[in-house]
Amino acid sequence: MKTSEIILKCHKIVGGYGEGEALVSNEPICFYLADPKTGIIKEKGHELEGVSLANKVLVFPSGKGSSVVQVDGLFKLKANNKAPMALIVKDVETVLVVGAVIARIPTVNKLERNPFETISNGDFVKVDADKGIVTILKKHI
Protein backbone atom coordinates (compact mmCIF):
# COMPACT_ATOMS: atom_id res chain seq x y z
CA MET A 1 0.00 0.00 0.00
CA LYS A 2 1.35 3.37 -1.00
CA THR A 3 1.09 6.43 1.18
CA SER A 4 1.31 10.09 0.31
CA GLU A 5 2.02 13.01 2.56
CA ILE A 6 0.15 16.32 2.60
CA ILE A 7 1.40 19.21 4.69
CA LEU A 8 -1.03 22.05 5.45
CA LYS A 9 -0.73 25.28 7.38
CA CYS A 10 -3.39 25.92 10.01
CA HIS A 11 -4.38 28.30 12.80
CA LYS A 12 -3.56 27.40 16.41
CA ILE A 13 -6.34 27.59 19.01
CA VAL A 14 -4.83 25.44 21.75
CA GLY A 15 -1.11 24.70 21.56
CA GLY A 16 0.69 21.36 21.78
CA TYR A 17 1.31 18.34 19.55
CA GLY A 18 -0.91 15.32 18.97
CA GLU A 19 -0.97 12.52 16.40
CA GLY A 20 -3.18 9.58 15.61
CA GLU A 21 -5.59 7.95 13.20
CA ALA A 22 -8.09 10.38 11.68
CA LEU A 23 -11.76 10.18 12.59
CA VAL A 24 -14.05 12.44 10.56
CA SER A 25 -17.50 13.51 11.76
CA ASN A 26 -19.73 15.59 9.51
CA GLU A 27 -22.03 16.25 12.46
CA PRO A 28 -21.29 18.47 15.51
CA ILE A 29 -20.12 16.64 18.63
CA CYS A 30 -21.22 16.84 22.26
CA PHE A 31 -18.41 15.25 24.26
CA TYR A 32 -20.73 14.66 27.21
CA LEU A 33 -22.51 12.07 25.05
CA ALA A 34 -19.37 9.94 24.73
CA ASP A 35 -18.74 7.28 27.38
CA PRO A 36 -15.87 8.66 29.51
CA LYS A 37 -14.59 5.13 30.22
CA THR A 38 -14.31 4.03 26.59
CA GLY A 39 -14.54 7.16 24.44
CA ILE A 40 -17.41 5.56 22.48
CA ILE A 41 -20.08 7.96 21.23
CA LYS A 42 -23.44 7.02 22.71
CA GLU A 43 -25.60 9.73 21.15
CA LYS A 44 -28.58 8.07 19.46
CA GLY A 45 -28.65 8.57 15.72
CA HIS A 46 -25.25 10.29 15.53
CA GLU A 47 -23.23 9.23 12.50
CA LEU A 48 -20.44 8.13 14.88
CA GLU A 49 -22.73 6.30 17.34
CA GLY A 50 -20.79 3.28 18.64
CA VAL A 51 -17.41 4.63 17.39
CA SER A 52 -14.63 5.53 19.83
CA LEU A 53 -12.96 8.96 19.85
CA ALA A 54 -10.13 7.70 22.04
CA ASN A 55 -6.65 8.61 20.79
CA LYS A 56 -7.94 9.74 17.38
CA VAL A 57 -7.35 13.01 15.60
CA LEU A 58 -10.91 14.23 15.40
CA VAL A 59 -12.07 16.27 12.40
CA PHE A 60 -15.51 17.81 13.05
CA PRO A 61 -17.55 20.91 12.18
CA SER A 62 -18.26 22.25 15.70
CA GLY A 63 -19.20 21.43 19.25
CA LYS A 64 -22.73 21.45 20.63
CA GLY A 65 -24.48 21.28 23.99
CA SER A 66 -24.52 23.53 27.04
CA SER A 67 -21.28 24.93 28.41
CA VAL A 68 -21.35 22.83 31.56
CA VAL A 69 -21.79 19.46 29.90
CA GLN A 70 -19.41 20.10 27.00
CA VAL A 71 -16.44 21.15 29.15
CA ASP A 72 -17.03 18.43 31.73
CA GLY A 73 -17.45 15.80 29.02
CA LEU A 74 -14.10 16.54 27.39
CA PHE A 75 -12.39 16.80 30.79
CA LYS A 76 -13.66 13.37 31.89
CA LEU A 77 -12.55 11.74 28.62
CA LYS A 78 -9.08 13.20 29.10
CA ALA A 79 -8.93 12.11 32.76
CA ASN A 80 -9.54 8.51 31.57
CA ASN A 81 -7.06 8.79 28.66
CA LYS A 82 -9.93 8.35 26.21
CA ALA A 83 -9.91 11.83 24.69
CA PRO A 84 -8.91 12.58 21.10
CA MET A 85 -5.16 13.31 20.62
CA ALA A 86 -5.96 16.51 18.70
CA LEU A 87 -8.97 18.41 17.36
CA ILE A 88 -9.34 19.83 13.85
CA VAL A 89 -12.48 21.94 13.87
CA LYS A 90 -14.32 24.14 11.37
CA ASP A 91 -16.37 26.54 13.53
CA VAL A 92 -15.02 27.30 16.97
CA GLU A 93 -17.04 28.77 19.76
CA THR A 94 -15.94 29.75 23.23
CA VAL A 95 -17.28 26.67 24.99
CA LEU A 96 -15.26 24.31 22.77
CA VAL A 97 -12.09 26.39 23.27
CA VAL A 98 -12.57 26.27 27.04
CA GLY A 99 -13.06 22.49 26.94
CA ALA A 100 -9.91 22.01 24.86
CA VAL A 101 -7.83 24.31 27.09
CA ILE A 102 -9.03 22.67 30.31
CA ALA A 103 -8.44 19.18 28.90
CA ARG A 104 -5.17 20.33 27.26
CA ILE A 105 -5.96 18.95 23.80
CA PRO A 106 -4.13 20.55 20.84
CA THR A 107 -6.77 22.25 18.68
CA VAL A 108 -6.52 23.95 15.29
CA ASN A 109 -8.77 25.42 12.61
CA LYS A 110 -8.49 27.24 9.26
CA LEU A 111 -6.52 24.58 7.39
CA GLU A 112 -5.26 25.69 3.97
CA ARG A 113 -7.50 23.05 2.41
CA ASN A 114 -10.95 21.86 3.46
CA PRO A 115 -10.22 19.12 6.01
CA PHE A 116 -13.48 17.32 5.20
CA GLU A 117 -12.27 16.83 1.60
CA THR A 118 -8.60 16.27 2.41
CA ILE A 119 -8.73 13.95 5.42
CA SER A 120 -10.42 10.53 5.45
CA ASN A 121 -11.02 8.03 8.23
CA GLY A 122 -7.91 5.94 8.79
CA ASP A 123 -5.38 8.50 7.49
CA PHE A 124 -2.57 9.14 9.97
CA VAL A 125 -2.57 12.80 11.03
CA LYS A 126 0.02 14.81 12.97
CA VAL A 127 -1.15 18.11 14.45
CA ASP A 128 1.59 20.51 15.51
CA ALA A 129 -0.53 23.33 16.88
CA ASP A 130 2.44 25.34 18.14
CA LYS A 131 3.98 25.48 14.64
CA GLY A 132 0.57 25.72 12.96
CA ILE A 133 1.13 22.67 10.75
CA VAL A 134 -1.00 19.60 10.04
CA THR A 135 0.65 16.62 8.30
CA ILE A 136 -1.62 14.03 6.69
CA LEU A 137 -0.33 10.59 5.70
CA LYS A 138 -2.99 9.28 3.31
CA LYS A 139 -3.89 5.64 3.68
CA HIS A 140 -4.65 5.27 -0.05
CA ILE A 141 -3.79 7.33 -3.04
Place this chain on the structure above:
Amino acid sequence: MYLTKEEEKILCGEYGEGMQRAMELLIAIGDANDASRMIPISRAHVACSGQEADLYFIELLVRGGASCSVPTSTNPIYDIDYFNKMFEIPENEAEIPQRVIECYKRIGAMLNWCCIPYISENIPLYGEHVAFSESSATPYVNSVIGARTNREAAQSALAAGVIGKTPEYGLHLPENRKGNFLVKVEATLKDEFDYSLLGYYVGKRIGYGIPVLTGLKKRPTMEEFINFCAMSNTSGAVPMFHIPGITPEARSIEEAFHGDVPEDVITVTDEELQQVNEELQTTSGEIDLVMLGCPHYTFNQIAAVANLLKGKKIHRNVAFWICTSATTWLLAKRAGYVDIIEKAGGHVVADTCIDQPCWREYRDKVGITDSPKCAYYRRFKEVMVRRLSDCVEAAIKGRLE
Protein backbone atom coordinates in the same frame (compact mmCIF):
# COMPACT_ATOMS: atom_id res chain seq x y z
CA MET B 1 -3.76 39.47 19.65
CA TYR B 2 -2.11 42.62 20.96
CA LEU B 3 -1.19 42.42 24.66
CA THR B 4 -0.20 45.34 26.88
CA LYS B 5 3.01 45.07 28.93
CA GLU B 6 0.89 44.32 31.99
CA GLU B 7 -0.98 41.54 30.18
CA GLU B 8 2.36 40.09 28.97
CA LYS B 9 3.58 40.02 32.57
CA ILE B 10 0.47 38.14 33.69
CA LEU B 11 0.96 35.65 30.85
CA CYS B 12 4.61 35.12 31.83
CA GLY B 13 3.55 34.27 35.38
CA GLU B 14 4.89 37.34 37.16
CA TYR B 15 1.67 37.60 39.19
CA GLY B 16 1.47 33.90 39.99
CA GLU B 17 0.32 30.75 38.26
CA GLY B 18 -3.37 31.34 38.94
CA MET B 19 -3.54 34.57 36.95
CA GLN B 20 -1.29 33.01 34.32
CA ARG B 21 -3.71 30.11 33.76
CA ALA B 22 -6.67 32.48 33.60
CA MET B 23 -4.84 34.64 31.05
CA GLU B 24 -3.88 31.62 28.92
CA LEU B 25 -7.52 30.62 28.68
CA LEU B 26 -8.64 34.13 27.67
CA ILE B 27 -5.90 34.34 25.03
CA ALA B 28 -6.87 30.97 23.51
CA ILE B 29 -10.44 32.25 23.23
CA GLY B 30 -9.21 35.54 21.75
CA ASP B 31 -7.04 33.71 19.19
CA ALA B 32 -9.86 31.39 18.21
CA ASN B 33 -12.13 34.38 17.58
CA ASP B 34 -9.55 36.68 15.94
CA ALA B 35 -9.77 39.24 18.74
CA SER B 36 -7.28 42.07 18.35
CA ARG B 37 -7.03 43.04 22.04
CA MET B 38 -8.38 42.60 25.55
CA ILE B 39 -10.98 44.98 26.99
CA PRO B 40 -11.91 45.63 30.65
CA ILE B 41 -15.09 44.12 32.09
CA SER B 42 -16.93 45.43 35.15
CA ARG B 43 -18.48 42.17 36.44
CA ALA B 44 -18.80 38.46 35.77
CA HIS B 45 -21.20 35.61 36.48
CA VAL B 46 -19.91 32.03 36.67
CA ALA B 47 -22.24 29.17 35.74
CA CYS B 48 -20.44 26.84 38.12
CA SER B 49 -21.95 23.37 38.44
CA GLY B 50 -19.94 21.63 41.14
CA GLN B 51 -18.68 19.06 38.62
CA GLU B 52 -15.15 17.75 38.10
CA ALA B 53 -14.04 20.18 35.38
CA ASP B 54 -15.26 23.02 37.58
CA LEU B 55 -13.16 21.84 40.50
CA TYR B 56 -10.07 21.23 38.38
CA PHE B 57 -9.96 24.76 36.98
CA ILE B 58 -10.86 26.72 40.10
CA GLU B 59 -8.39 24.72 42.22
CA LEU B 60 -5.71 25.52 39.67
CA LEU B 61 -6.51 29.23 40.01
CA VAL B 62 -6.87 29.25 43.81
CA ARG B 63 -3.66 27.26 44.39
CA GLY B 64 -1.93 29.67 42.06
CA GLY B 65 -2.99 32.60 44.26
CA ALA B 66 -5.63 34.13 41.96
CA SER B 67 -8.58 36.16 43.22
CA CYS B 68 -11.48 37.96 41.55
CA SER B 69 -10.75 41.53 40.50
CA VAL B 70 -14.35 42.50 39.65
CA PRO B 71 -17.68 41.45 41.26
CA THR B 72 -18.13 37.80 40.25
CA SER B 73 -21.37 36.01 41.15
CA THR B 74 -22.02 32.26 41.20
CA ASN B 75 -24.64 29.81 39.96
CA PRO B 76 -26.44 27.50 42.38
CA ILE B 77 -24.92 24.13 43.25
CA TYR B 78 -26.86 22.73 46.23
CA ASP B 79 -27.28 23.46 49.93
CA ILE B 80 -25.28 20.51 51.24
CA ASP B 81 -26.27 20.90 54.93
CA TYR B 82 -29.96 21.22 54.07
CA PHE B 83 -30.02 18.12 51.86
CA ASN B 84 -27.93 16.13 54.32
CA LYS B 85 -30.75 16.58 56.82
CA MET B 86 -33.44 15.89 54.23
CA PHE B 87 -31.99 12.80 52.51
CA GLU B 88 -29.19 10.34 53.08
CA ILE B 89 -26.43 11.74 50.87
CA PRO B 90 -23.59 9.25 50.43
CA GLU B 91 -20.50 10.50 52.25
CA ASN B 92 -18.15 10.88 49.28
CA GLU B 93 -20.77 12.42 47.01
CA ALA B 94 -20.72 15.86 48.59
CA GLU B 95 -16.93 16.02 48.46
CA ILE B 96 -16.54 17.64 45.03
CA PRO B 97 -19.29 20.27 45.51
CA GLN B 98 -17.96 21.01 49.01
CA ARG B 99 -14.47 21.64 47.62
CA VAL B 100 -15.88 23.75 44.75
CA ILE B 101 -17.86 25.90 47.21
CA GLU B 102 -14.77 26.41 49.40
CA CYS B 103 -12.72 27.43 46.33
CA TYR B 104 -15.25 30.08 45.27
CA LYS B 105 -15.06 31.52 48.76
CA ARG B 106 -11.27 31.60 48.66
CA ILE B 107 -11.17 33.24 45.22
CA GLY B 108 -13.38 36.05 46.51
CA ALA B 109 -16.51 35.38 44.44
CA MET B 110 -19.95 36.59 45.51
CA LEU B 111 -21.53 33.47 46.99
CA ASN B 112 -25.07 34.27 45.90
CA TRP B 113 -25.56 30.77 44.33
CA CYS B 114 -28.29 31.99 42.01
CA CYS B 115 -28.83 31.56 38.25
CA ILE B 116 -30.65 34.90 37.78
CA PRO B 117 -28.12 37.25 39.49
CA TYR B 118 -29.01 40.00 37.03
CA ILE B 119 -32.26 40.82 38.90
CA SER B 120 -30.86 41.22 42.39
CA GLU B 121 -27.21 40.67 43.30
CA ASN B 122 -25.10 41.37 40.23
CA ILE B 123 -26.89 43.74 37.88
CA PRO B 124 -25.07 45.16 34.84
CA LEU B 125 -26.08 48.54 33.46
CA TYR B 126 -26.72 49.49 29.85
CA GLY B 127 -23.53 49.44 27.78
CA GLU B 128 -21.35 47.69 30.39
CA HIS B 129 -18.92 45.06 29.11
CA VAL B 130 -19.31 41.95 31.26
CA ALA B 131 -18.68 38.16 31.13
CA PHE B 132 -21.93 36.38 32.04
CA SER B 133 -22.28 32.64 31.56
CA GLU B 134 -25.53 30.72 32.26
CA SER B 135 -28.29 30.15 29.72
CA SER B 136 -30.77 32.83 30.82
CA ALA B 137 -28.12 35.31 32.03
CA THR B 138 -26.32 35.81 28.70
CA PRO B 139 -29.37 36.76 26.59
CA TYR B 140 -31.04 38.69 29.44
CA VAL B 141 -28.14 41.06 30.10
CA ASN B 142 -27.47 41.52 26.36
CA SER B 143 -31.06 42.00 25.26
CA VAL B 144 -33.19 43.26 28.13
CA ILE B 145 -30.50 45.40 29.79
CA GLY B 146 -28.24 46.22 26.84
CA ALA B 147 -25.00 45.18 28.55
CA ARG B 148 -22.41 43.35 26.41
CA THR B 149 -21.38 39.74 26.93
CA ASN B 150 -20.49 36.74 24.84
CA ARG B 151 -21.94 33.30 25.48
CA GLU B 152 -19.35 32.23 28.04
CA ALA B 153 -18.46 28.91 29.62
CA ALA B 154 -18.20 28.86 33.42
CA GLN B 155 -14.40 28.78 33.23
CA SER B 156 -14.04 31.62 30.73
CA ALA B 157 -16.35 33.82 32.85
CA LEU B 158 -14.30 32.97 35.94
CA ALA B 159 -11.02 33.74 34.14
CA ALA B 160 -12.51 37.08 33.06
CA GLY B 161 -13.60 37.78 36.65
CA VAL B 162 -10.04 37.14 37.86
CA ILE B 163 -8.23 39.17 35.18
CA GLY B 164 -10.98 41.81 34.91
CA LYS B 165 -10.77 41.60 31.12
CA THR B 166 -12.09 39.64 28.17
CA PRO B 167 -10.98 39.34 24.54
CA GLU B 168 -12.80 41.83 22.33
CA TYR B 169 -14.86 39.75 19.90
CA GLY B 170 -18.42 38.71 19.16
CA LEU B 171 -21.12 40.62 21.03
CA HIS B 172 -18.64 43.12 22.51
CA LEU B 173 -18.51 44.65 19.01
CA PRO B 174 -21.62 46.68 18.03
CA GLU B 175 -21.68 45.34 14.45
CA ASN B 176 -22.20 41.77 15.71
CA ARG B 177 -25.27 42.68 17.74
CA LYS B 178 -27.63 42.79 14.78
CA GLY B 179 -30.58 40.47 14.41
CA ASN B 180 -30.55 37.80 11.71
CA PHE B 181 -33.89 35.98 12.11
CA LEU B 182 -37.31 37.61 12.01
CA VAL B 183 -39.77 35.83 14.30
CA LYS B 184 -43.37 36.88 13.69
CA VAL B 185 -45.30 35.98 16.82
CA GLU B 186 -48.96 35.30 16.03
CA ALA B 187 -49.47 33.00 19.02
CA THR B 188 -51.44 34.18 22.05
CA LEU B 189 -49.03 34.62 24.93
CA LYS B 190 -51.13 34.39 28.08
CA ASP B 191 -48.45 34.12 30.73
CA GLU B 192 -44.82 33.29 31.45
CA PHE B 193 -45.36 29.61 30.59
CA ASP B 194 -46.22 30.59 27.02
CA TYR B 195 -42.95 32.56 26.88
CA SER B 196 -41.14 29.36 27.92
CA LEU B 197 -42.74 27.49 25.04
CA LEU B 198 -41.99 30.35 22.65
CA GLY B 199 -38.34 30.39 23.75
CA TYR B 200 -38.01 26.65 23.44
CA TYR B 201 -39.50 26.70 19.94
CA VAL B 202 -37.42 29.65 18.72
CA GLY B 203 -34.14 28.13 20.02
CA LYS B 204 -34.91 24.82 18.37
CA ARG B 205 -35.83 26.43 15.04
CA ILE B 206 -32.90 28.81 14.63
CA GLY B 207 -30.08 27.04 16.50
CA TYR B 208 -27.44 29.77 16.76
CA GLY B 209 -28.62 33.29 16.03
CA ILE B 210 -30.10 36.60 17.12
CA PRO B 211 -33.88 36.57 16.65
CA VAL B 212 -35.99 39.71 16.31
CA LEU B 213 -39.49 39.23 17.71
CA THR B 214 -42.47 41.15 16.36
CA GLY B 215 -46.21 40.95 16.97
CA LEU B 216 -46.17 40.94 20.78
CA LYS B 217 -49.38 42.46 22.10
CA LYS B 218 -47.83 43.79 25.30
CA ARG B 219 -44.48 44.38 27.01
CA PRO B 220 -43.23 41.09 28.52
CA THR B 221 -42.89 40.95 32.32
CA MET B 222 -39.52 40.27 33.95
CA GLU B 223 -40.47 36.62 34.48
CA GLU B 224 -41.59 36.28 30.86
CA PHE B 225 -38.22 37.64 29.71
CA ILE B 226 -36.34 35.29 32.06
CA ASN B 227 -38.20 32.27 30.70
CA PHE B 228 -37.79 33.23 27.05
CA CYS B 229 -34.04 33.65 27.65
CA ALA B 230 -33.54 30.41 29.57
CA MET B 231 -35.45 28.24 27.12
CA SER B 232 -34.18 29.70 23.82
CA ASN B 233 -30.59 29.39 25.05
CA THR B 234 -31.21 25.77 26.14
CA SER B 235 -32.87 24.34 23.04
CA GLY B 236 -30.60 26.50 20.88
CA ALA B 237 -27.74 28.97 21.25
CA VAL B 238 -29.43 32.36 21.46
CA PRO B 239 -27.06 34.83 23.15
CA MET B 240 -29.21 37.84 22.31
CA PHE B 241 -32.54 38.91 20.79
CA HIS B 242 -34.38 42.12 19.97
CA ILE B 243 -37.98 43.22 20.41
CA PRO B 244 -38.39 46.46 18.44
CA GLY B 245 -39.82 49.22 20.59
CA ILE B 246 -39.12 47.33 23.81
CA THR B 247 -35.51 46.13 24.11
CA PRO B 248 -33.03 49.02 24.30
CA GLU B 249 -30.96 48.41 21.16
CA ALA B 250 -33.90 48.22 18.77
CA ARG B 251 -36.15 51.26 18.58
CA SER B 252 -37.41 49.90 15.25
CA ILE B 253 -37.22 46.73 13.12
CA GLU B 254 -34.69 48.47 10.86
CA GLU B 255 -32.44 49.19 13.83
CA ALA B 256 -32.77 45.59 15.08
CA PHE B 257 -31.40 44.32 11.73
CA HIS B 258 -28.92 47.22 11.37
CA GLY B 259 -30.65 48.06 8.11
CA ASP B 260 -30.10 44.59 6.61
CA VAL B 261 -32.67 42.01 5.61
CA PRO B 262 -33.29 38.95 7.81
CA GLU B 263 -31.69 35.65 6.76
CA ASP B 264 -34.94 33.86 7.45
CA VAL B 265 -38.48 34.56 8.60
CA ILE B 266 -40.31 32.31 11.07
CA THR B 267 -43.99 32.57 12.01
CA VAL B 268 -45.10 31.20 15.37
CA THR B 269 -48.79 30.46 15.90
CA ASP B 270 -50.68 28.77 18.75
CA GLU B 271 -50.32 25.53 16.83
CA GLU B 272 -46.50 25.54 17.02
CA LEU B 273 -46.56 26.27 20.75
CA GLN B 274 -49.07 23.51 21.36
CA GLN B 275 -46.92 21.10 19.38
CA VAL B 276 -43.79 22.00 21.38
CA ASN B 277 -45.78 21.53 24.55
CA GLU B 278 -46.94 18.07 23.48
CA GLU B 279 -43.39 17.02 22.52
CA LEU B 280 -42.18 17.85 26.03
CA GLN B 281 -44.56 15.45 27.81
CA THR B 282 -43.31 11.91 28.42
CA THR B 283 -46.25 10.74 30.54
CA SER B 284 -49.57 11.67 32.23
CA GLY B 285 -51.51 10.53 35.30
CA GLU B 286 -50.02 10.12 38.76
CA ILE B 287 -47.11 12.26 39.90
CA ASP B 288 -44.49 11.91 42.66
CA LEU B 289 -43.06 15.39 42.67
CA VAL B 290 -43.46 18.99 41.56
CA MET B 291 -40.25 20.82 40.63
CA LEU B 292 -40.40 24.61 40.26
CA GLY B 293 -37.67 27.23 40.07
CA CYS B 294 -35.70 26.51 36.91
CA PRO B 295 -34.56 29.23 36.42
CA HIS B 296 -34.74 30.29 40.09
CA TYR B 297 -38.16 31.59 41.06
CA THR B 298 -38.56 35.32 41.65
CA PHE B 299 -40.43 36.89 44.59
CA ASN B 300 -43.51 37.34 42.35
CA GLN B 301 -43.53 33.68 41.36
CA ILE B 302 -43.25 32.47 44.97
CA ALA B 303 -46.11 34.83 45.87
CA ALA B 304 -48.20 33.28 43.08
CA VAL B 305 -47.56 29.77 44.42
CA ALA B 306 -48.44 30.86 47.97
CA ASN B 307 -51.72 32.34 46.72
CA LEU B 308 -52.60 29.10 44.92
CA LEU B 309 -51.69 26.93 47.93
CA LYS B 310 -53.18 29.06 50.71
CA GLY B 311 -55.36 26.87 52.93
CA LYS B 312 -54.78 23.81 50.71
CA LYS B 313 -52.92 20.55 51.32
CA ILE B 314 -50.46 18.98 48.92
CA HIS B 315 -51.24 15.28 48.30
CA ARG B 316 -49.39 13.04 50.78
CA ASN B 317 -47.60 11.13 48.00
CA VAL B 318 -46.27 14.29 46.32
CA ALA B 319 -43.02 16.12 47.10
CA PHE B 320 -43.27 19.82 46.25
CA TRP B 321 -40.14 21.88 45.62
CA ILE B 322 -39.35 25.48 44.72
CA CYS B 323 -35.72 26.51 44.08
CA THR B 324 -34.77 30.17 44.56
CA SER B 325 -31.96 32.46 45.70
CA ALA B 326 -31.07 33.16 49.35
CA THR B 327 -32.08 36.80 48.84
CA THR B 328 -35.51 35.94 47.47
CA TRP B 329 -35.99 33.19 50.07
CA LEU B 330 -35.46 35.73 52.85
CA LEU B 331 -37.97 38.19 51.40
CA ALA B 332 -40.51 35.42 50.75
CA LYS B 333 -40.07 34.25 54.35
CA ARG B 334 -40.65 37.79 55.67
CA ALA B 335 -43.78 38.10 53.53
CA GLY B 336 -45.16 34.86 54.99
CA TYR B 337 -45.09 33.00 51.65
CA VAL B 338 -42.56 30.38 52.74
CA ASP B 339 -44.71 29.55 55.78
CA ILE B 340 -47.87 29.22 53.65
CA ILE B 341 -46.10 26.86 51.24
CA GLU B 342 -44.56 24.81 54.05
CA LYS B 343 -47.91 24.59 55.86
CA ALA B 344 -49.41 23.14 52.67
CA GLY B 345 -46.61 20.54 52.67
CA GLY B 346 -44.14 22.12 50.20
CA HIS B 347 -40.50 23.19 50.43
CA VAL B 348 -38.74 26.37 49.34
CA VAL B 349 -34.98 25.85 49.11
CA ALA B 350 -32.23 28.39 48.44
CA ASP B 351 -28.82 28.06 46.72
CA THR B 352 -29.87 24.90 44.85
CA CYS B 353 -30.16 23.87 41.18
CA ILE B 354 -32.57 21.23 39.86
CA ASP B 355 -29.67 19.54 38.01
CA GLN B 356 -27.68 18.25 41.00
CA PRO B 357 -27.06 14.84 42.60
CA CYS B 358 -29.00 15.93 45.73
CA TRP B 359 -32.19 14.91 43.89
CA ARG B 360 -31.12 11.25 43.47
CA GLU B 361 -34.09 10.19 45.66
CA TYR B 362 -36.35 10.96 42.66
CA ARG B 363 -34.41 9.25 39.88
CA ASP B 364 -37.17 6.68 39.24
CA LYS B 365 -40.04 9.08 39.88
CA VAL B 366 -42.59 11.00 37.83
CA GLY B 367 -42.34 14.77 38.07
CA ILE B 368 -44.24 17.80 36.85
CA THR B 369 -42.60 21.16 36.17
CA ASP B 370 -43.44 24.46 34.50
CA SER B 371 -39.97 24.57 32.91
CA PRO B 372 -38.91 22.92 29.63
CA LYS B 373 -35.30 23.50 30.77
CA CYS B 374 -35.95 21.53 33.96
CA ALA B 375 -37.45 18.75 31.84
CA TYR B 376 -34.33 18.75 29.62
CA TYR B 377 -31.88 18.42 32.53
CA ARG B 378 -34.20 16.53 34.88
CA ARG B 379 -32.89 14.20 37.58
CA PHE B 380 -36.20 12.30 37.68
CA LYS B 381 -37.54 9.76 35.18
CA GLU B 382 -40.78 10.83 33.53
CA VAL B 383 -42.00 14.37 33.13
CA MET B 384 -45.04 16.53 32.47
CA VAL B 385 -44.45 20.18 31.54
CA ARG B 386 -47.42 22.43 32.35
CA ARG B 387 -48.24 25.96 33.47
CA LEU B 388 -48.02 26.75 37.19
CA SER B 389 -51.77 26.45 37.94
CA ASP B 390 -51.77 22.89 36.53
CA CYS B 391 -48.65 22.01 38.54
CA VAL B 392 -50.33 23.16 41.75
CA GLU B 393 -53.54 21.32 40.87
CA ALA B 394 -51.51 18.15 40.25
CA ALA B 395 -49.74 18.66 43.60
CA ILE B 396 -53.06 18.74 45.44
CA LYS B 397 -54.74 15.87 43.57
CA GLY B 398 -51.63 13.73 43.14
CA ARG B 399 -52.31 13.34 39.43
CA LEU B 400 -52.96 15.22 36.20
CA GLU B 401 -54.44 13.98 32.94
